[in-house]
Amino acid sequence: MYPLSGSTSASSAAQGEGEPPGRLPVIDRALVLVAGLVVVAVGFVGMTVGLFGWDAGSTLSWWVAQDPNRGRVLVSAVGAALAVIGAAALRPAVRSAGRDRTIVRSTSLGEVHISVRAIQTLARRAASQVQGIREAEVQVTPSSVGDVNVRVILTVAPDEPIPELCDQVQSRIDQYLRQTAGVSCGQIRLVVRGISRDGHRSRSE
Template identity: 65%
Template sequence: MRPLVPSSPRRDEGEVPARLPLTDRVLVLVSGLVVMAAGFASLGMGLFGWDVPAALSRWMSERAVQGRVVGAAAGAALALLGAAALRPAFVRLGYERSIVRATGLGEVHVSLRAIQTLARRAAAQVQGIRDVEVDVYPAGGGDVSVRVAVMVAPDHSIPELCDEVQARIEQYLRQTAGVSCSQIRVLVRGVAREPHRPRSE
């Protein structure tokens, strides 16, 4: 196995797109729909003379109790939505999910996203490996568990490729991030197609 030399980072290599949590995505979606509906109502009032408040007031007065219940429920829902939308402004920012190493001068936090990028880069350096996807999970004690899904090139020994992927990831993470792997699972998703080469006459 060739010695592993950390390569210089590239902006477009191994970047992991950030994802909002599901609850925040739902909150953004609902807030956007409410604001959009209010915008269309205001636009209609300005351009076409819609009297939305009068229509709502008339509907509520015609239905008395039902109208008041619906109005109260809508007001409560909007109040809760506004309070939820303000929540991020009052939440103290902290570290993202990370592995913590204690040193003589304090703590060092290495994010799981950074470890994932390093592991992907190490696996991609193995000759015969294609389309690398990596997931990293904390394993306790400062270690991580790594799951690697790859495509392999034809005419390569799959067991040897998997062994080299595991060895390179373990060595690379230890050298560059000071992180040990408790487990590295490799999933071979398939065999990649080689580009078609025209036959020589």
């Protein structure tokens, strides 16, 4: 991976549009996978007890009695499993709440609120319009310097000059957000995740 970063600025008024649902981030997929495995394991044990009459309580008591430390290990494992399930349930809600935040613009007629989600859609659209970009995943967060910080994960076409390509993406995102939404960028950070193996150009709308 080739991380590159830069910063730019701008100002004024705006409007936005919604964002189609995308793939879950890696950490969310991992949490959901582990939580699913835990639930499946618990369900399998419950099914075994019900179908075959296994006395789980007696077996568990005997197993713990062999070594008192086993009880602490068991409680710790159950607690960890419940923590993972809780994290898997809460994290998407927390991320969604963060994306629904807005950037406020004051005009002579009142306030204009631009959602972070709409800005994210615009930034992804701008990045995907640069020739040589195959895929662009965008994360937008409010910034203390400009209006927003933008992080873009890119997949680029083969044989493209990556530094020049990243300069174009940063410049395009900065200009596009200023022109379409009046939003300034405190920082635009790019991460080149991979090189596309096919010749098909993919654009995220």
